Amino acid sequence: xxxxxxxxxxxxxxxxxxxxxxxxxxxxxxxxxxxxxxxxxxxxxxxxxxxxxxxxxxxxxxxxxxxxxxxxxxxxxxxxxxxxxxxxxxxxxxxxxxxxxxxxxxxxxxxxxxxxxxxxxxxxxxxxxxxxxxxxxxxxxxxxxxxxxxxxxxxxxxxxxxxxxxxxxxxxxxxxxxxxxxxxxxxxxxxxxxxxxxxxxxxxxxxxxxxxxxxxxxxxxxxxxxxxxxxxxxxxxxxxxxxxxxxxxxxxxxxxxxxxxxxxxxxxxxxxxxxxxxxxxxxxxxxxxxxxxxxxxxxxxxx
Amino acid sequence: xxxxxxxxxxxxxxxxxxxxxxxxxxxxxxxxxxxxxxxxxxxxxxxxxxxxxxxxxxxxxxxxxxxxxxxxxxxxxxxxxxxxxxxxxxxxxxxxxxxxxxxxxxxxxxxxxxxxxxxxxxxxxxxxxxxxxxxxxxxxxxxxxxxxxxxxxxxxxxxxxxxxxxxxxxxxxxxxxxxxxxxxxxxxxxxxxxxxxxxxxxxxxxxxxxxxxxxxxxxxxxxxxxxxxxxxxxxxxxxxxxxxxxxxxxxxxxxxxxxxxxxxxxxxxxxxxxxxxxxxxxxxxxxxxxxxxx
Numbered sequence: 001x002x003x004x005x006x007x008x009x010x011x012x013x014x015x016x017x018x019x020x021x022x023x024x025x026x027x028x029x030x031x032x033x034x035x036x037x038x039x040x041x042x043x044x045x046x047x048x049x050x051x052x053x054x055x056x057x058x059x060x061x062x063x064x065x066x067x068x069x070x071x072x073x074x075x076x077x078x079x080x081x082x083x084x085x086x087x088x089x090x091x092x093x094x095x096x097x098x099x100x101x102x103x104x105x106x107x108x109x110x111x112x113x114x115x116x117x118x119x120x121x122x123x124x125x126x127x128x129x130x131x132x133x134x135x136x137x138x139x140x141x142x143x144x145x146x147x148x149x150x151x152x153x154x155x156x157x158x159x160x161x162x163x164x165x166x167x168x169x170x171x172x173x174x175x176x177x178x179x180x181x182x183x184x185x186x187x188x189x190x191x192x193x194x195x196x197x198x199x200x201x202x203x204x205x206x207x208x209x210x211x212x213x214x215x216x217x218x219x220x221x222x223x224x225x226x227x228x229x230x231x232x233x234x235x236x237x238x239x240x241x242x243x244x245x246x247x248x249x250x251x252x253x254x255x256x257x258x259x260x261x262x263x264x265x266x267x268x269x270x271x272x273x274x275x276x277x278x279x280x281x282x283x284x285x286x287x288x289x290x291x292x293x294x295x296x297x298x299x300x301x302x303x
Numbered sequence: 304x305x306x307x308x309x310x311x312x313x314x315x316x317x318x319x320x321x322x323x324x325x326x327x328x329x330x331x332x333x334x335x336x337x338x339x340x341x342x343x344x345x346x347x348x349x350x351x352x353x354x355x356x357x358x359x360x361x362x363x364x365x366x367x368x369x370x371x372x373x374x375x376x377x378x379x380x381x382x383x384x385x386x387x388x389x390x391x392x393x394x395x396x397x398x399x400x401x402x403x404x405x406x407x408x409x410x411x412x413x414x415x416x417x418x419x420x421x422x423x424x425x426x427x428x429x430x431x432x433x434x435x436x437x438x439x440x441x442x443x444x445x446x447x448x449x450x451x452x453x454x455x456x457x458x459x460x461x462x463x464x465x466x467x468x469x470x471x472x473x474x475x476x477x478x479x480x481x482x483x484x485x486x487x488x489x490x491x492x493x494x495x496x497x498x499x500x501x502x503x504x505x506x507x508x509x510x511x512x513x514x515x516x517x518x519x520x521x522x523x524x525x526x527x528x529x530x531x532x533x534x535x536x537x538x539x540x541x542x543x544x545x546x547x548x549x550x551x552x553x554x555x556x557x558x559x560x561x562x563x564x565x566x567x568x569x570x571x572x573x574x575x576x577x578x579x580x581x582x583x584x585x586x587x588x589x590x591x592x593x594x595x596x597x
Contacts, residue, residue: 005500006500009500009501010501013417013421013501013502014417014421014422014423014426015417015423017413017414017416017417017421017501017505018413018414018417018418018423018429020410020413020414020470021410021411021413021414021470021475022414022429024410024466024469024470025433025436025470025472027451028444028448028451028466028467028469029436029444029467029470029472030432030436031447032443032444032445032446032447032448032451033436033439033443033444033447035444035447035450036443036444036446036447039446039447092333093334093337096326096330096333096334097334098324099324099325099326099330100324100325100326101326101330101334102326105583105584105587107334107338108587109579109583109584109587110337110338110341110342111337111338111341112583112586112587112590113341113342113345113579114341114344115590116526116572116575116576116579116586117344117345117530117572117575118529118530118532118547118571118572118575119530119532119547120530120532120547120550120551120568120571121348121550121568121571121572122344124550124551124554124564124565124568125344125345125347125348125565125568126344127554128347128351128359128561128564128565129344129347131561133360134359134360134361134362134364134561136347136364139362139363139364168340168341168344172341173590176587176590176591177590177591179591180590180591180592200324221438225438225440228440229440229441229442231533232532232533236551236554239551239554239555240554240555240556240557240558240559243555256440256442256533259442259445260537263445263446263449264449264537271446271450274446275446278440278442278443278445278446279443281440281442281443282439282440282442282443285438285440289438
């Protein structure tokens with residue numbers, strides 16, 4: 001009897017342990033993801049009790065929707081001007097933190113502090129800093145003869161402002177991740193290189209960077225997934241006047257904002273159409289991630 | 304993505320601070336600039352929050368804190384002036400973040416234990432599914448999830464922001480990695496030989512061994528939940544909001560009231576800042592550890 005119980009324990013336990021996680025995960029994670037695909041093939045609208053199957057209609061509409069392409073373009077642009085400087089800066093920062101420093105922990109804590117700040121707080125604080133008349137950014141730029149930039153109104157200026165928020169919040173996080181990977185590089189590699197007479201700069205490019213390759217791939221992928229979902233910063237950029245539309249001219253509306261606009265803002269509730277946007281966003285992220293992966297994978301051979 | 308670091312090797316890596324690279328004055332200057340830039344926006348929110356709006360629009364700008372902080376805080380909390388109940392918001396967020404944190408840690412440890420130390424059918428498929436969903440944007444499931452909330456009657460109520468967050472793929476992934484290396488198989492075998500059934504092994508062997516990692520996962524989960532905005536914005540109304548929704552509602556009022564908005568903002572970050580002040584070291588450790596493991 002005891003023996004039987006024991007075998008039952010060994011056999012059934014794994015399922016019992018995984019079950020709570022998986023039941024909730026299926027209900028609120030997996031099922032919605034799959035169901036979005038179905039909804040995207042219908043004209044489902046919360047305000048309309050009758051739903052029709054429309055095939056790929058939503059997708060063909062989307063391909064001819066200039067607002068959608070505008071959002072795609074904005075998202076990609078903001079993503080590029082926020083991610084590229086951010087990762088280079090993070091790499092530099094990690095390299096500098098990876099020295100014999102006084103007050104090491106204090107530096108690390110200060111660097112990671114922006115990561116603790118919520119997206120909402122980042123958006124609102126920076127919106128104030130970037131405001132046209134009383135903003136500190138314009139005040140400082142005034143010293144250099146640049147006056148009264150209306151950051152929110154311009155296309156490129158709004159992208160720069162939003163990228164600044166992203167860079168501010170994420171650089172320290174990426175730097176710490178690089179730092180962790182740098183500290184895992186075996187010391188003998190550097191010793192051997194210095195014996196061979198390699199200068200520190202050469203060591204950085206020929207040892208550190210290639211050894212960081214998996215980590216760089218990781219951060220690039222994470223930044224791609226996160227950056228292309230950008231929502232909160234632009235949504236709260238001009239909270240008084242514009243929400244999901246992203247400015248008077250949609251100059252900084254991202255794909256996630258367009259999805260939100262179609263599904264929830266202004267009581268449109270176009271769930272079918274918004275689901276199609278969701279799938280396109282996912283596709284966009286997958287494609288860009290794959291491209292990035294292929295580019296970053298070449299690091300070893302390029303250096 | 305990198306190889307999993309064995310816990311023992313971590314301590315020995317400490318000395319690795321490269322003896323041939325001392326930080327020069329230029330390094331310190333660069334780092335100080337970065338530190339100032341990191342701190343400034345937070346300091347600035349305090350500056351704006353402690354003045355009235357006249358000072359906010361002063362020229363040249365006032366760079367030091369003023370005396371209006373208390374007055375502004377009272378404005379944020381008196382629902383007469385603004386249509387946001389900030390006390391409710393703080394209470395809601397505390398409830399949600401606490402519940403989610405405990406659930407995530409517990410369920411992740413349970414499932415992580417099974418994935419790390421037990422053999423069962425479908426193990427690989429399940430683990431691959433979990434990893435794959437970590438790459439999927441939240442927006443992909445949002446619309447069906449909203450429909451689910453309508454059917455469950457959770458719209459505008461806290462279960463809507465607690466339920467879907469009770470488990471995370473990241474949590475299970477992390478706990479699996481930790482349990483693989485932190486719980487030796489010999490220990491499990493010994494416990495089993497002594498006649499422990501699996502539940503006791505989990506409670507008396509696995510949980511104590513993973514406590515540090517569980518604490519880090521808890522901290523990160525708490526912060527993420529506290530800061531979450533997109534989903535609460537969709538399912539909650541300004542009348543029963545989380546802190547983030549409440550602050551964003553302050554900002555989308557009728558007039559530009561920077562002092563009020565940034566006071567609310569400052570209050571919303573304060574709890575996390577305090578946690579960070581005391582547990583920052585652990586948070587940093589968690590992020591860096593996750594990097595090597597993840």
